Amino acid sequence: MSKKWLLALLIVPVLLLAAPAAVIGLGVITIMNGPPKLETSGGTGALNLQAIPEAYRAAITEAGKRCKGITAPLIAAQIEAESNWNPAAISPVGAMGMAQFMPPTWSEFGKDYSGDGRADANDPLDAIGSQADYMCHLHTWVNQQLDAGTISGDPIRLALAAYNAGSGRVLAAGGVPGIIETRSYVEKIMAGIARYTKALAGHDYAAGGGPDVSADGTYREAIGGSGKLDRSILCQIPWAASGQVLRCDAQRALSELNKAFKAKFGQNLAITDAYRDYATQVRLKATKGFLAATPGYSNHGWGLALDIGNLGPEGSTRHRWLREHGPAFGWQHPSWARIDGRKSEAWHWEFVGTEGAKG
Known part of the structure; x- marks a missing residue:
């Protein structure tokens, strides 16, 4: 020894x-x-x-x-x-x-x-x-x-x-x-x-309407009607594949968050799934079962949720960083998607804004 x-x-x-x-x-x-x-x-x-x-x-x-x-x-x-x-x-x-x-x-x-x-x-x-x-x-x-x-x-x-x-x-x-x-x-x-923590971008991000923010401030409550947004209110995520879009306010906040993430880790957030129209929700429910929301009730269908592919599991360095800094830009890892939640999804994040949001 x-x-x-x-x-x-x-x-x-x-x-x-x-x-x-x-x-x-x-x-x-x-x-x-x-x-x-x-x-x-x-x-x-x-x-x-x-x-x-x-x-x-x-x-x-x-x-x-x-x-x-x-x-x-x-x-x-x-x-x-x-x-x-x-x-x-x-x-x-x-x-x-x-x-x-x-x-x-x-x-x-x-x-x-x-x-x-x-x-x-x-x-x-x-x-x-x-x-x-x-x-x-x-x-x-x-x-x-x-x-x-x-x-x-x-x-x-x-x-x-x-x-x-x-x-x-x-x-x-x-x-x-x-x-x-x-x-x-x-x-x-x-x-x-x-x-x-003060917002790294130096300003607040409003929730911008849509489904109500949950009581714990980490996700949007599920309501019917998603997947039918007017495309004019959706914006392309600049570094993601063509067609990966979000509601424009959520996209702007994500872009600022991505700048901070890239400065820290040297690469962009890997967006694997953002807005889902109703037809896509139906298809995914048929193939993914429990992992997919009931068609019409997915927060992806409000342009307010996305999946990120390069964070690693909950507790990893990148996941911890995003969990700590994402809320300053209005982005949260929902409590239900955490390892002690009802459905562990380390990759799923939602835009709830910064006003009244909790960690």
């Missing part, structure tokens, strides 16, 4: 337990164990200030500058998961304040960021600044373990899991531990990053 591996196995985590989150019943995520040092997934760092309570905007902005990887949108999404921005929150097990620090963890990482001369977990400015410090500490620890080969996974997810369950449990599990509360906590925060 090499000295590096022996040292890694002997490492004792600094903190065994961290703050338990306020659990919100979201679907359990699939943990993708793969090569160490996956691309960090904390979002772009461009903070959507309008989503932050005004009193905390400056503190969140500064906290996002503390270290590479721990972005302001990530910190904001984490606070929402911990306390829903309640500075007086107290958990049944004694976690305190907006960032839900346990007393032992606060005694080590709590600092005075409000300037009143004392570090107070119930002071929101102290809590936000100290949360960023602690997350940076955990992010550094995670990367050390990834380098040593003792854990694997996405660095941000691993740091969040350590915040929730303790670094000892992450180390013992070799990754995100199989604790439903912890997995739900990580998933909620990762999904919430988009809500606190």
Whole structure:
């Protein structure tokens, strides 16, 4: 056994337990164990200030500058998961304040960021600044373990899991531990990053009518009549095969999203299917069965859905990137199409606009 591996196995985590989150019943995520040092997934760092309570905007902005990887949108999404921005929150097990620090963890990482001369977990400015410090500490620890080969996974997810369950449990599990509360906590925060991220294109995309957006903001409700749109309201996707069209507002938003995707990965989004007229819906239902919507009820038939062929499975680097950044352009991976949904389709995405959309 090499000295590096022996040292890694002997490492004792600094903190065994961290703050338990306020659990919100979201679907359990699939943990993708793969090569160490996956691309960090904390979002772009461009903070959507309008989503932050005004009193905390400056503190969140500064906290996002503390270290590479721990972005302001990530910190904001984490606070929402911990306390829903309640500075007086107290958990049944004694976690305190907006960032839900346990007393032992606060005694080590709590600092005075409000300037009143004392570090107070119930002071929101102290809590936000100290949360960023602690997350940076955990992010550094995670990367050390990834380098040593003792854990694997996405660095941000691993740091969040350590915040929730303790670094000892992450180390013992070799990754995100199989604790439903912890997995739900990580998933909620990762999904919430988009809500606190400024649109990369610098403006909002309206939903533009059509079927209602679902309550969770990730897809269009199914209604009859699709597949009969006037072709004058459909626009060709410039880089896709001839005939691959969307409603023009959705196409414009997709084009901006594609620019960001291409800048990141060096190639266009591979569009395999966009608008489907009614006849095409009938044909696909006959050949694909359960995978195809009832003819007349497909959101492809409203020019608001498409299939993408080069993302890989849910949890892959490209899929994670689009899941995090697509909502800034109005494009979402529907909750029903996710791995814990009723019909897993990693390739299916829908245009819901940015107003009121959720991650």
